[in-house]
Amino acid sequence: MTTRRALLAAARWTALALACAGGALHAQPSGDRALRLIVPTSPGSSADVGARLVGDRIQAASARPVVVENKVGAGGSLAAAYVAAAAPNGDTVGILGNTYQLFAEEFPSQKFDPVKDVVPVALISRGANVLLVASDSGYGRVDDIVRKARSQPGRLSYASAGIGSSTYHSAERLRMASGLDLIHIPYKGSPEAVQEVIAGRVDFAFAPVPVALSFIQGGRVKAVAVSASRRSAQLPDVPTTVEAGVPDSSYDTWLVALVPARTPRAVQLELNRVFTAATATPEIHAKFASLGVEPEDAGLDETQAFVAREYQRAKAARARMANAK
Structure with a gap:
């Protein structure tokens, strides 16, 4: 009633x-x-x-x-x-x-x-979330990360906005689809995670496009791939993780x-x-x-x-x- x-x-x-x-x-x-x-x-x-x-x-x-x-x-x-x-x-x-x-x-x-x-x-x-690496990291493609992670299992790390966040799930989809052994380091939010990538304390992080854009445009990080099933209109030249060679890795x-x-x-x-x-x-x-x-x-x-x-x-x-x- x-x-x-x-x-x-x-x-x-x-x-x-x-x-x-x-x-x-x-x-x-x-x-x-x-x-x-x-x-x-x-x-x-x-x-x-x-x-x-x-x-x-x-x-x-x-x-x-x-x-x-x-x-x-x-x-x-x-x-x-x-x-x-x-x-x-x-x-x-x-x-x-x-x-x-x-x-x-x-x-x-x-x-x-x-x-x-x-x-x-x-x-x-x-x-969409975008996979970011430091501009001076030496990583240029998803394959660079995958090959290094496979050669050094349990050594590479990624940052996220915490367990349960979309950035965590984007990274986990990539990890599971690639069969990688990675270290997860959670932070309070995506801005903090991106700063850790810039500082070189982690190898990569996924971040929402709205958060990542200013860092990308400022040249502080490189966009390697987007996690979504289609490319971002703001980053049309950045491939999806599937296009980058990792099947079953997309996360919308x-x-x-x-x-x-x-x-x-x-x-x-x-x-x-x-x-x-x-x-x-x-x-x-x-x-x-x-x-x-x-x-x-x-x-x-x-x-x-x-x-x-x-x-x-x-x-x-x-x-x-x-x-x-």
């Missing part, structure tokens, strides 16, 4: 959705409570940049305060668990990458179930807005309209393109069907990796 609280939440979000969809900067705020966007990674990371861009657009269109909060730790599972435990009124939204779907297996102590505890309400963007990334599972469907629908209205603007399209990611505008049912399919794919890939160890 719909409660009065749920009806009020839906009414607030209807007002906000209409403001965003119409670009009505003069619209009344949908309440004095801030919309909190919970990000699992450090400032400057792909999820953080995406959340801030979309949050700025939502705030400009609705006049409602939008606050981005970075809750870093345990590969993103701390943020996911925080969102799951929030009040189901639409005021707290997690902006997470697809890796949240495997948190139950990778961080069992968090007691987080990606199917029962949260529900996706909007796809934000799709992107996407960003999604999540809310507590008990959030009323009416609120879910309005949140979907809010986020898709924001990502549909020419401003966001241009900014996302400059960062190497593609905005999404799927409806609620389409979003939830897509995420459900991807969950089954992620579980299957996880099982294959476990069996190969």
